[in-house]
Amino acid sequence: MIHPVDILLILVLLSVLFAFASSRLPVLIRILAFQGVVVSIVPFFLEHEMTAGGIIFTTATLTIRGIIIPWSFYSMIKKMGIKREVETIVSYNASVFASLLLIVAAPMLSHKFNMISFSGGTLITSTAITLVVAGMFLLMARRNAIAMVLGYIMMENGIYLIGTALSSGAQHIVEFGILLDVLAGVMIMAIMLQSIKQKYDNLDTAQLSKLKE
Amino acid sequence: MIESIILWILAICLSPFYAAVILKVKAFFGGKKGPPLLIHYFTLIKLMQKGSVYSNSTTFIFKMGPIASLSAALMALLFLPIAGRSPVLSFNGDVIFVLYVLGLGRFFTIAAAMDTASPFEGMGAAREAFFPIICEATMFMILILFFQLTGELTFAAYFTGIQTSGLWRVAGAPMLFVVMAFFIILLTENSRVPVDDPATHLELTMIHEVMVLDHSGPDFGLIELGAFIKLLFYSTFVARLICPIHAAHPFVNFVIFCAALSGVYVAIGVTESVMARFRMDRVSHFVLTSFALAFFATVITLEFVK
Amino acid sequence: MEAFFFSIGVIIAGGTLPLMLHRHFTLMKTVGVLSISAGCLIGLTNSLFQLFRPETDAVSFKYLHAFSLSFVIDGLSAFFLVPVFFVSFLAALYSFHYLNTPEKSFRTAASYLFFSLLIASMTLVVTAANIITFMLFWEIMSLSSFFLVVYDYHKIETRKAGYLYFVFSHAGAMLILSAFGLMYGFSGSFGFDGAAILPEWVKIVVFVLAFAGFGSKAGVFPFHVWLPHAHPAAPSHISAVMSGVMIKIGIYGILRMYVALNYHAPLFGEILVIAGMISGILGVVYALAQQDIKRMLAYSSIENMGIILIGLGIGMIGMSSGNPLMAVLGFAGSLLHVLNHSIFKSLLFMGAGIVIKKTGTHSIDALGGLMKKMRITGMTFLIGSLAISGLPPLNGFVGEFFIYLGGFKGVGLDKLSFVLSLMAIISLAVIGGLALACFTKVVGVVFQGEPRSESAVKADEKEPMMLIPMVVLAALCPIIGVFPKAVFLMAIRGVSALNLGYGRIPFSPFLEMTENISQAAAVFLLIVFCMLALRFFLYRQKTITRTGTWGCGFTRPTVKMQYTGSSYARSITDFFKPVTALNEDHPAVQGVFPAKTYYSSHARDIAERYMESVFVHPVLFFFDKLRWIQQGDIHPYIGYILLAIVILLFFV
């Protein structure tokens, strides 16, 4: 029988594929919102007993990841008239191919660390690894600043997945930390995005390479 | 001791005489009668009676030059066994002392030459500074050989009595190299042909003579005397080496020694007569030959001894 | 020991007080000089006293809880303390009139501070008994001497010199530290005495590393590159201290390591002899080729370091081949030369300092005829030159004589030792000859003849404080040369601290040698005296006329016709052509009415040339190639993080 978590995780992996293939910012944001929601609800389907605090934190995460952050980016694009095209360093086709490779490689890595022996489905660790690496891939392969921030959020999603799914002993401080990080980090980044927009009239980070040797 | 001192004084007195032998030989080769054998005594007396002319450029160092070079030569002679008799002074390492005292004489000769501000004397001084460097290396090479043979570092150990023949016995044929090396040093150190031509009148090509151009009167006399003594000093080495015979009676000994010495001076004269002087830049090669000879002698002897 | 620390306290006070008094120029100098020289005198007396005491003094302070600063004054330390205090004392006196620009009052005060720190740190290095103490004061020594070198930082050469010096001293310190690190690594103790238990191969590595490190301070070829730049750049009293004593601290370091390791491998002696020969010969050849008077003296220091190293090497060979006489002769000879060189080299630097100060030029070929206007300077310089050429009856000869004797003892040994002894003797002979050529050149061109430029015409010497130290030093040269007994005993005390395992070294065989020297020197002086009398007699009631130099028929001689220093040296440097390539600059004469042209040449140091092409350029090239790492784009930066993680995960 397929574990319900696995279904969620397959959805997450799909979202990675789509994220790699999408060339438009709004689409990317929507995919990330979807991913955030799915990742946030994973704890409900795990076999841990949910405490009240756990439920609160999970709900908060859901709200922030799934609604607040995507919405704020969305409105920022609208308000500031940001170009919707995502400038790439690695082309979309290559990105998709890379993500496929990644999805294949991640389980092998999780095998190496005997991660499957943990609670939850077989997929959970490989998905988390995929998310982290995919997030970094977006950071490395996209020139658009918002896309990079989205990559960062994807990375955090992966860490969240590991944090909540795998470790029981970590109390809520882990979730709290991740939440704070995402919220404050993204907030600061958003301010930076605005400044970049003001200075250069677009969000292409290729312009931000003056400080070098 | 007294005997040694007498011999020392005798050697000083004889040195101008022997220098005249060279002139006589050269005259013979030139088909001339040549100056008398006592010519240098006359010259010295004449010079001593004169006054002097000094250049405005000079200082006291100019006057120190003759004194230092003469004193150095006299000092060197003190350590030299003349006619196989033990020298006036002798101590372990006196060879080094003597070579360096001669260096002191050279220092002041050069300094005196530089004192005149004359371009020619400067030129001579530069050459005087250069060639003896190689000579000294050769001398030390020979010293190493002699030290290996005798285990001593004194002239007395090399040239007194039967010691010299001992050197020949142990080293054998390579000793010939040493004689040749010594002869080359002799020619170089005393500014003889083919290194230098004391008789020439072209200042540009001279070494020693050009350095003393400005000296006159008694000063010049002292320089001349010093040069004669130095020549005798080096000739004695060669003489003792080619004629290491040691007779029982000191007088016989002395006569044999004088004869050998005459032989050396004649050889110098012959060399001067049959050779032309080298171009200046070839001189260093010529002097290096002596080093090579001494080096080979040492290496061969050591192989032989082992 | 208390007296020792007291003297250092007084010296440091002499450095700090001027800083407070820098508004009153003369007062500041008086206070500084008085205090420093008083401290040095106290230290000098104390170290002489220590030298002849049978027991060693040791003291240790707790430092930063876990370590200790320990000091030991044994024979070796005391022996090196003597020249340090003595030369510093005279240099302090000399500085009183040498530093005479009231506009630079504060800088002068600062220079006294660093001067006092330099003296103090030198003495503390020499007495240091553990790694931490040694490195601490070694670095302070380098740092303070660096500040003294860049005193005239307005000149570009000075800045270059300071930079080179700084980098070399740091690299040298690193080498020393690596040697110490190895020592500590195997012995587990910071003290020097722990080093005796190291395995043999470690001892060899430690010695080689330490030799390279100390060698760079001592100016051993090819680590000497900084020296000919730094010594001329410093003010002359500092050059005197640096060349006279500071580079000897490097020699001390080598000896101290030799003592600490207590291992008599033949390799040590072989390394030292070979390094000594190369430094000695090349040092003097380059000295001969120099046109700057202080640079020439600096190269001559390299030469003398070579002689000292040859002596040490002979001593070590004697030690390893079980030839006590050779060992003692070699060590004692080179220790004597350490002392002697500190005397005449500081004398020569002081002389050069006056010449430069009065004429305003460093160039040998621009000077001339100074003997007439600067009699005392000229006389003392002459004596120093005679001494440094190793001529009897002056002190330079004494040290070399013993080294020669030691070398000849080595001729009797087998194969490699024989070859090295032979080469050592020959190279000493060649060095002697070249040194003579070199210093006749300097004396002849700078002090004799006619002035070659305007600046050399109006020179004078009026400042007594600059002349007195030189006269003292010059007087010492013949005194030691004729009566070497006392200093030889000092050297023997130093040698007995080397732990050679001979027990008490008997004095008598060596005293006989010094007696011989004294005797011969006395006879020589007697002969000279007689000749002087003879000359006086010959010149009684004679007419003496003065006129111009005979120009060999040339009627209008000018001073430009004089032989210059460069031409004097040319034939000899040509002989050593492969190592003394000349850089010539001479625009061709062109056209019908050619413009004024010039000719300039200078000999390039082979080590300096190859240091650039073999070491500096490849290193710069390598690092240049790495600069793409920071190319400005953020994307690869994130890649680096991922890369680091991925690589590290392989090792989990």
Place this chain on the structure above:
Amino acid sequence: MLEIIFLIPFVAALAVFFLPATAGRVLLVLTGIIHLLMTIMVWTIRPEAIFPDYFALSAAGLLSLIVISLLFFLISVYTAEYLKQSHIRQENIFTGSMLLFLSTMTMVTISDHIMVMWIAIEATTLTSAPLIFTHKTSTALEATWKYVLICSVGIAMALLGSVLITLAMDVGHVKTAVSFSALTEAAKQLDPTWLKAGFVFIFVGYGTKMGLAPMHTWLPDAHSEAPSPASALLSGVLLNCAYLGIFKTNKIMVAAGLGDFSGTILMVFGLMSILAAATFIIKQTEYKRMLAYSSIENMGIIAFGTGIGGIGAYGAILCLIHHSLIKSSLFLTSGNIHSGYHSWFIDKIGQLPARMPKTFVAFFAGFAAIAGFPPFGLFIGELLIIVGAFRAGHYTMAAIFMLSLCFIFAGLSNQVFKMSFGDVSEDITSPTPEKACLVWPQYALLLTSLALCVWMPDILYQTIMAAAAAMGGGF
């Protein structure tokens, strides 16, 4: 009551946002003083934390705390004067961020819980970003962007590492608080594979923040673009905070018997950092970037020393303290130089002793100190690290270490010489006025370093020994 020490600056920061600029400066200095006093109090009475699971005092933390406090006080004095001269828009944000920064850094030093530590370090990134962005130029923007993004990614890695360590607890069936002190005690029972993986992530994560190559890329940009007092804080204490994270994790590793693994990583990355610093120092054209690379070098040295353990770890802690003192003084001095010459380029600076004598003294003394010359403390630290490396038998690494130190020295002194003694194009030799408040903080910092090389208070020594003991420190 321990927590109050980071709450006070926090409250002060909030207050500053609502106060006028001049009052903000006063409050800045005042907070500095209070913080210093409280730190001294913490050192003497060692108060207990209200949340002992989250906060606790440790030897290493205490050391960092005193360094932070002392530095902040001196820098705040400098800043008060500096702000008068430079025209910074929205000064309140600057001062407020400084105080917030102080608050978060203080929190790092006293946090014991792995996650709290992580949160605190992340918070330092966020609070310091406005400091870097102060000048609001395009380059400042770029530097801030890189800083925030790279550090966030790095810190995310550290988060992952922290999670993995809790995993190691689960696998090893350890039931304690997730705090460094508890974990160190239970280290033997933790699952080694997970622990190693956790260490790798934490190392790379905090290493990014600490400026270890090749994760150092943000550091030169951020340090050069921030105003000088902020650079001084970043280099002087922020890097220490990140190091504290690595240090404490390494402590767990050593306790778990995995010291070789973590030590090798630390040493290799330390060497890489030193080499990277050498690469960029040698041909550097801007002096503030040069100082930044020198920080990378020193972080490399510290990592190297920590990796060696034993006497090297003791040396590393000494280096940590002295580097903070010296480097912050150098950054402050660089601010003075800029105000005198209006340029960040090395070429444009020259004749310092004539034009700015006091600054010159601070600058050159700082340079000598950072190059490891006595009588400054870095000398002892580096010496111990080197002999420690030999003691531990890492000959090759020690050789590379010393060689690259020589290269760096050659590069650094070349630039410093040009700046100090070189000729300047414009011919102004008259001294530029130098305010006392802008040089005395540097002197105080350098003198502290000097004093600590001559005499060290017993309590400080005990604390350093206690910190180093975890790495097998001592002798």
